[in-house]
Amino acid sequence: MKFGAFDHIDANGMTIEAQYEQRLALVERYEALGYHCYHLAEHHATRLGMAPSPGLFLAAVAQRTKTLRFGPLVYLLPLYHPVRLLEEIGMLDRLSGGRLQLGVGKGGQSAEHGRFGVSADDMEALFAESFEILMKGFVGEVLEHEGRFFNIPPTPQLIKPLQRPHPPLWYGVGNPARCAWAAERGINLVAGLPNARARPIADAFAEELDKRGRAGAGRPFMGLMRQVYVAPTDAEAERIASRAWRSFAANFNWLVNWLGLPAFPIAAGFADAQAVGTAFAGSPASVRDWIASTRDEAGINYLAAELVFGDLSAEEALQSVELFGREVMPAFA
Numbered sequence: 001m002k003f004g005a006f007d008h009i010d011a012n013g014m015t016i017e018a019q020y021e022q023r024l025a026l027v028e029r030y031e032a033l034g035y036h037c038y039h040l041a042e043h044h045a046t047r048l049g050m051a052p053s054p055g056l057f058l059a060a061v062a063q064r065t066k067t068l069r070f071g072p073l074v075y076l077l078p079l080y081h082p083v084r085l086l087e088e089i090g091m092l093d094r095l096s097g098g099r100l101q102l103g104v105g106k107g108g109q110s111a112e113h114g115r116f117g118v119s120a121d122d123m124e125a126l127f128a129e130s131f132e133i134l135m136k137g138f139v140g141e142v143l144e145h146e147g148r149f150f151n152i153p154p155t156p157q158l159i160k161p162l163q164r165p166h167p168p169l170w171y172g173v174g175n176p177a178r179c180a181w182a183a184e185r186g187i188n189l190v191a192g193l194p195n196a197r198a199r200p201i202a203d204a205f206a207e208e209l210d211k212r213g214r215a216g217a218g219r220p221f222m223g224l225m226r227q228v229y230v231a232p233t234d235a236e237a238e239r240i241a242s243r244a245w246r247s248f249a250a251n252f253n254w255l256v257n258w259l260g261l262p263a264f265p266i267a268a269g270f271a272d273a274q275a276v277g278t279a280f281a282g283s284p285a286s287v288r289d290w291i292a293s294t295r296d297e298a299g300i301n302y303l304a305a306e307l308v309f310g311d312l313s314a315e316e317a318l319q320s321v322e323l324f325g326r327e328v329m330p331a332f333a
Contacts, residue, residue, distance in 0.1 A: 001295060001332040004037040005030050005321070006073060006225050006304040009057070010251040011047035012311045019050060020057070022314050024064050026321055031068035033325030037101050039073035039170075039190075039304050044112045046255035055088045062096035071101030073190065073225075073304065074172055078106055078118050078126035082133035083143070083155055089134075089167070090159035098162035101188075103170035104131060109264070111255050125149070138166040172225075176204035182220070183208035190223040190304055194277045195297040198224060202299035223302030224294065227270075227279040227309055230323040234282045238270070241281035244310030245270035251310070284327035291332065 009023055030038055040057060043049025051057040054072040061070045075085065093100040106127035107113060110120040118126065129147045137143045137157050145152040161167050169187040171178065179201060182189055189205055191198045202222045209219060229244070231237035246269070253263040266273075273279035277297075280290045291303060307324055308317040 001291075001300075002036040002221065002302050003324075003329050003332070004039050004223075004302065004304045005035050005308075006039045006041070006306040007308060008041045008043065008049055008248075008251075008306070009051040010248055010309060011050050012247070016050055020060075022317070023051075023057075023308075024060060026308065026317065027061050027068065027070075028064055029318070029321050029325070031065045033322070034329065035068065035325065036302075037069040037071065037304075039071060039101070039103065042072055042074065042076050042107075043109070044079075045115050046109075046112065047251040048254060055092060058092055058100075059095060062092065062099070065096075065099075067099070069099045069101050070096070071167070071170065072103045073170055074103035074105035074107075076107040076113075077104055077130035077134075078113060078123050079116050080130065082130050082137065082145075082150060083152060085130075086134060086137040086143070086157065087159055090157075090161050093161035093163055093167055094159065098167075100161065100163070100167040101170055102167040103172070104134070105172050109255070111259055111261060122149075135166075173201055176201050179204040179208045183212055183214065186214060186218070186220055188221040188223065188302070190221075190225050190302070192225045192278065195224075195294060198298040198300070206299070221302035222300050223304055224298055224300050225304040225306065226294075227273065228287065228305040228307055228320070228324065229281040229312075230284055230287050230307070230320045230328065231281070232283060232323075234286050237281035237283065237286075240312070240316055241279070242270040244312045244316075245273065245279075246310065248310035284323050287324070287328050288331050291328065295332075 012019060027038055040054045041049055042054045044052045058070055106123045126149055129149050133145050141157055143152060143155045143157055171182055171187050171189055173189045173191050191201055205222050229237050229241035249266050252266050256263055270279060307320045
């Protein structure tokens, strides 16, 4: 089983530049401790995401690390012109010596897409066409496309990713309907659902992968995203996580609250999130036990742990990252 670090970089009370430096310092620790990958969310005009250009932040990550994989989880394809994004992907993979992990998706917060003039009704079709163009651009020397949303004249593709034909792909999945599509393309999946809802996805994905003979080291991951906090004792972990969750939950719905729109569903408190299994706080031993049961219940082989969220202080964040890396991950090696 592998472990990645997932990050929203939601507002935490620091100045923006101080928060960026804090996260970059943590990225160095992820590398030193052997985390598989650093995954960064993309959000706009909201305190939920204070690094709204994931490519720009990840370029800094590339320069602060030597071996750590990293990538967006996900690039919101409906918000990009594919020609521009192809160039950025090629640059990031080259800057990092071939360490980019390419998460793609359409996004689920229409309030954010509306700031860009993108209709919620067009999101699925925009994603599909953009993804098609990316795949064409990765393999061809000249990109040309005529479609519903994009008409691209012959365009040289001069900055190919170092990883061929493209960096490993990731997708945030919400139901089993995407499993055949992902298995055919060798895409890693990550779900943010409770175990009982994630298990049918994991089973369907495994079946589709088996049909296509995808096995061994090249078999894509089936992962979960969870908020996790680790401290020396259960009581300390639960106390700190409960406080930080209040800040995270407020950030999660900041834009829709500002717009006067209905809030997205999110657990009122950390204990509520922990009760449904989408978050956990505890000592290293408790976290190890929780991961083992989560793995078995959900049928996963990857955990994207959001170890830093809400208003955790720099010291509290580092404690969680260090304990998870030193006392939790080795048990699953």
